[in-house]
Amino acid sequence: MENRLMLTRDARLQIPEQVVTRQVGDEIVLLNLESGTYFGLDPVGSRFLELLEAEGTLAAVLAKMLEEFDVTEAQLEADLLRLADEMLASGLLVTA
Amino acid sequence: MEKQTRATLLDCLHRDESRLDPAALSVLTDEGWTALIEMATRHGVAPLLYQRLKAPPLAGCVPDDVRERLRGLYLNTAARNVRLYEELRPLLLALHEVGIPVLVLKGAYLAEQVYCNIALRPMSDIDLLVPASRAREVWRVVKDLGYRLIYPATETLIPSFGKDFVCQKPNGFAPVEVHWTIKITDEKDCMDGEELWQNAQAACIAELDTATLSVEDFLLHLCLHASYQHEFDFGLRALYDIAVFIERFESEIDWSALRARVLHHHWRRGVYLILYLASFRIGAAIPVEVLTALEPADLSVGVIEQAERRLFDAGTETAGMTANVISFFRPGRLGDRARVLWRRLFPSRKEMAYMYPIPPGSWVLYSYYLVRMKDLMRRHGTAAWDLLRGDRELAETVRRRAELREWLFKPDAQ
Numbered sequence: 001m002e003n004r005l006m007l008t009r010d011a012r013l014q015i016p017e018q019v020v021t022r023q024v025g026d027e028i029v030l031l032n033l034e035s036g037t038y039f040g041l042d043p044v045g046s047r048f049l050e051l052l053e054a055e056g057t058l059a060a061v062l063a064k065m066l067e068e069f070d071v072t073e074a075q076l077e078a079d080l081l082r083l084a085d086e087m088l089a090s091g092l093l094v095t096a
Numbered sequence: 097m098e099k100q101t102r103a104t105l106l107d108c109l110h111r112d113e114s115r116l117d118p119a120a121l122s123v124l125t126d127e128g129w130t131a132l133i134e135m136a137t138r139h140g141v142a143p144l145l146y147q148r149l150k151a152p153p154l155a156g157c158v159p160d161d162v163r164e165r166l167r168g169l170y171l172n173t174a175a176r177n178v179r180l181y182e183e184l185r186p187l188l189l190a191l192h193e194v195g196i197p198v199l200v201l202k203g204a205y206l207a208e209q210v211y212c213n214i215a216l217r218p219m220s221d222i223d224l225l226v227p228a229s230r231a232r233e234v235w236r237v238v239k240d241l242g243y244r245l246i247y248p249a250t251e252t253l254i255p256s257f258g259k260d261f262v263c264q265k266p267n268g269f270a271p272v273e274v275h276w277t278i279k280i281t282d283e284k285d286c287m288d289g290e291e292l293w294q295n296a297q298a299a300c301i302a303e304l305d306t307a308t309l310s311v312e313d314f315l316l317h318l319c320l321h322a323s324y325q326h327e328f329d330f331g332l333r334a335l336y337d338i339a340v341f342i343e344r345f346e347s348e349i350d351w352s353a354l355r356a357r358v359l360h361h362h363w364r365r366g367v368y369l370i371l372y373l374a375s376f377r378i379g380a381a382i383p384v385e386v387l388t389a390l391e392p393a394d395l396s397v398g399v400i401e402q403a404e405r406r407l408f409d410a411g412t413e414t415a416g417m418t419a420n421v422i423s424f425f426r427p428g429r430l431g432d433r434a435r436v437l438w439r440r441l442f443p444s445r446k447e448m449a450y451m452y453p454i455p456p457g458s459w460v461l462y463s464y465y466l467v468r469m470k471d472l473m474r475r476h477g478t479a480a481w482d483l484l485r486g487d488r489e490l491a492e493t494v495r496r497r498a499e500l501r502e503w504l505f506k507p508d509a510q
Binding site: 020022024025027029031033036038039040 | 147
């Protein structure tokens, strides 16, 4: 919960060891093997995860996605923070 | 309502996508959608329904809440299967490490390599085939990985009795069935072990190079499993497995070899009936000449209807009645019934040791016949009581199932 309140665009996030990801159709499923919690990411969410794994910080992901998608920075930042926040709360991401 | 839901679901799943008129979805009420989702779930095809309905032009006819419910079921299947493959991988690695050959059967191969999307094919267990001579060794390997034996209850029976052992790790892991023969039923030939190994094909499963049955053996196994072994109670998923498998390997299937084996082993009735249903209900691409060549001379509309009814009963209470209960309560001679009852109440010592953790030579085993009676009462007591006090609907179900069974296991006229 603490993670959720402190989350900013400078946050460095990663997928914890106990979480596995798998492509299913055009989505990615993340499953926490310890808790059984799972989450499905649509193609945009999947791109977020792919960039996060490569870049590490939300800020870097935000910059890349702004180049790829037709969306305002404020809107995208709010969406990404909300998504990351939800995934942190589910134990599918952790702060590095 | 049930009939309409069934028709809509069949249209949704049909391999010919043009069969479904989007207008049929537009008129569905909340109640209609709920019935459709429930039926799809019962038949293990809810993820397929989601896949079909999220794509244009149908997507526009599906209410958002319905799409979300279906997506939930799709993701749930995906998550369960991700976990299952995470379990399968170390299992295969451990067996490969000690040089035990293994063939991955059914769902674990189908979901990854045939459906090509593990979210589309629900699975409840892992099925592996190993050589009978290595079965005991396999048990030692999986025991070291933390698995506990479920069947047989007596470890020393592996592999001298039965066709498989079933084991499971605690904490929500899927059961693993390790087979050393593909036995269909007591009445029918097994699939030939030697031949299965000779024909096996390489496959990449759970990111590992391993193996599975040949294309023809796999298809035959699907057909025999759904028809003779489960007597059509596997629901639409069984038909869909067959349809997708044929679509995936259309150019590779040697239909004449398959047909020859079916006739040689007297598997004609079951294989024909399941292929017929897959073809006419789901649109599986089965060559007409294969169906014509396999069609039993005494096939009737009634038999097809019984099989179809049974297929649609999948997941309901009456679907769980075992072949023994059917044999006991079907109309017939008292002597036959008494024989069935005796066999069920007093199985052989080896059968008892398979079910209860007592070596077949122990005298203590006799006391377990009382436990056996109690277990039978617990399992079948309610259905038996309902039948004895004259539940007409149940009696009719038993009669129909007995009829289908009788036709299915009647010797083939070649």
